[in-house]
Amino acid sequence: MAARPLVLLTNPIDARQAERLALHADLQLASATDADTLRREARNAAFIVVRAPLPPALFDEAPVLRAVVRHGAGLDMIPVDAASRRGVAVANVPGANAGSVAEYVLGQMLALARRLPQIDAALRTHGWDTARQLADHGADLSGRTVTIVGMGAIGQALARICGAGFGMRVIGVRRHPPADDARVQYLALADALPLSDYLVLACPLSSQTRGLIGAEALARLKPGARLVNVARGPVVVESALVEAVRSGHLAGAALDVFDTQPLPLDSPLRSLPQVLLSPHLAGITPGSMQRMSEVVVDQLLEMLQGRLPLHFVNPEAQEAILARWSHLSAS
Template sequence: MTTIKPRVLLTNPIHFELQSSLASRCELLLAPDPGFATIRRLAADVDAIVVRAQLPPDLFDHTPRLRAVVRHGVGLDMIPVEAATARGIPVANLPGSNTQTVVEYCLAAMLHLRRGVATLDATLRSDGWAAARPLADGGRELAGGTCGIVGVGAIGARLATVCTALGMNVLGLTRRPASLPAGVQAVDKQGLFSRSDVVVLCCPLTEQTRGLVDAATVASMKPGALLVNVSRGPVIDTEAVLRALREGRLGGAALDVHDRQPLAGTEAVFDAPNVLLTPHVAGISDTSMRAMSEAAIATLFALLRGERPPNVVNAEVFSQDLLRPALMVPTGAPEPGHG
């Protein structure tokens, strides 16, 4: 069988060196925008999609050639997995590929909110030493406090280790309490939110977690507590969080994910006090982008060859008659940047 170059769609760019490498091995399409109409049009005649944007819920009704979908990351809420399974299309994600980057973001956010280093810097520059130095009096150490982690998977477990090393007590809310790392106490939702000085949300968005942090939950949090959301925007009731910040009941919030993305700049979060806003970048660094892109390419070509990598999330498709024939595609990858 003659080796062919598959046709691959990127919903968004991947690491620039790995994107060049991928382009040497396939016919590469890069969506000019992540709109549903654009993705539907481009996906109609491709063999594979690398996903970094929300896919239309009906996409797989219009992709007769599609053989593989790879999430460039971990969260699967961007992909209608059940619809893919019904069409015999394997879907894979990249568990663990950005764990360290997200954990470092959480730590940076916690330190930012507790120590106000950026505010100290800005005040020193604008108003001088005498104005800036007293601001440090309001800072608080993380050590001795309690961090509550909602969703103790790869990210939550690594974060728990870091927090323990900093001298924090760690509580965990998870569906699998037996899998909690040593030193992490399993608690229910009420116990976690009422006892934690810092709550970090790193759970997936599901029907069970949508609206998990509602007004009553926010009201149960300790006065001055922090909330860090690296999960998904709809996991929290944003207005309830903003109201608690305005009333001084919460000490601060770091929001990397939002109800609607991208933010337009006019949303109420921009006027709330003690909020760190970032544009869904907790899992993005040069290091993690390279790792995710390498893993996405390797997984993509494995699926196209008809192989079953361990990170396939709907492995049942391999026992279905709907699974589309494998392609004879290259097995070796050129060096990044040499494609």
């Protein structure tokens, strides 16, 4: 009897979807997510479900690996070029948590606008009157301008909420703006920044977006603007952001992602009450985890039948991938 294929999980997935997958394959949860452990434990894996960064060398040391599937949309955790060179398919799950991330952004925008964390702290520490006085420095979202950098599934979901739900002016920044989106005004980033009350970063991390929001970009924002980052930490130059908040040019920020994760204990961001911090959880709710896991498992089951995944992200390597799969099936 042929051995069942092994699926390595870098992190847990939804329990019901894990049970569904376990009917067809053996599952192994990685004992740790450092590079050496993942390289070692991937050696017998046919598939990897990715929620932690994979080292490029892993693909040279995993002789039976057929595919890796990102439990989410962003591909920065997967060295796609290294996978393609070895004939390993790469898939992801675009859009499954877009609504969850958009709701997180909206919640943080409201918290920043109304200064809710500071009011909560003042009420607990200083009393009713002191807390109420902070309302004088709050703001409505209605009538304000939000610029969204990255108009994929998350950006589109947020644009709908901000425009239709809160009466905000929505500006979108993307490389190839659509010609027929009446809800969103598309501008170049340099032109959008001076108009922005809120700057939301929801773009992939790439060579074009790394360091995109540095001192120059922050200076172009109107005084008192606020920033929300649900993209990746390196899209923002953290030292420039800290200085912009300290100087008062930025009224506040909400950050779910950072240059270094976990956020170091000595990070200056921790000392800024105007900055709301969360540990890369914008897209994590029980519902979104279930949706992402379901699409991951759907694609794994397809590949177990020899079919390419629905959200196949390295089609340029298709010939090499199919050749590798054929060789592994014959051996």
